[in-house]
Amino acid sequence: MSQHFAIYDPGTGRILAVMELANEARAKEQGVYIECTAEVSDDTHFVNLATGRLSKKRAYSYKKVSIPMGIRLVGLPLKTEVSVEGASVHSDSAPTDIVLGKVGEYRISLSGHIDYVDQTLEVTISG
Numbered sequence: 001m002s003q004h005f006a007i008y009d010p011g012t013g014r015i016l017a018v019m020e021l022a023n024e025a026r027a028k029e030q031g032v033y034i035e036c037t038a039e040v041s042d043d044t045h046f047v048n049l050a051t052g053r054l055s056k057k058r059a060y061s062y063k064k065v066s067i068p069m070g071i072r073l074v075g076l077p078l079k080t081e082v083s084v085e086g087a088s089v090h091s092d093s094a095p096t097d098i099v100l101g102k103v104g105e106y107r108i109s110l111s112g113h114i115d116y117v118d119q120t121l122e123v124t125i126s127g
Contacts (some may be wrong), residue, residue: 001021002021003020003021004018004019004020004021004035004036004037004038005018005019005021005033005034005036006018006033006034006035006036006040006042006045006047006054007019007032008031008032008033008034008046008047009031009032010032010049010075012049012114013046013047013048013049013114014042014047014114015040015041015042015045015046015047016031016042017042017103018036018038018040018042019040020038030125034047034052034053034054035090036054039111039115040054042119043053043055043057043117044056044104045057046114046115047120048115055115056057057114057115057117058078058115058116058117059116059117059118059119060079060080060087060110060116060117061073061075062074062076062117063073063075063079064121065095066100067097067099067104068099069099069100069101069102069125070097070098070099070102070125071098071108071123071125072082072095072096072098072101073096074090074095075095076096076110077091077113077116078091078093079091079092079093079112079113080096080111080112080113080116081098081109081110081111081112082098082109082110083098083108083109083111084100084106084107084108084109085106090112096106098123100125101109101116102125103125104124104125105122105123105124105125106122106123106125107120107121107122107126108120108121108122108123
């Protein structure tokens with residue numbers, strides 16, 4: 001009977017792969033691992049290095065505020081990567097203003113934190 005194992009980076013807790021293997025000895029061959037269920041993935045879970053356990057990633061929590069020709073994101077975790085139209089910035093303690101300069105629909109990606117689910121927002125800028 002096979003088991004599921006999450007192979008992860010011991011320095012960050014990031015899950016590198018989830019494998020269905022015949023036994024624990026096979027998991028050891030792959031690297032640092034933890035037993036898991038088939039539902040675990042690198043998109044939804046990480047290994048909490050402080051506890052040594054799998055943890056579910058959480059959703060980003062922030063407030064969106066319209067600004068002229070853009071949007072302001074308030075309350076992002078520090079160093080969140082905010083990407084739009086091929087450009088990226090990292091959030092700091094101040095609100096993150098994204099000025100897009102022209103009317104249109106845009107996709108803004110939030111990523112860069114092991115304990116948060118990557119997210120894409122769709123924003124419409126109207127004159």
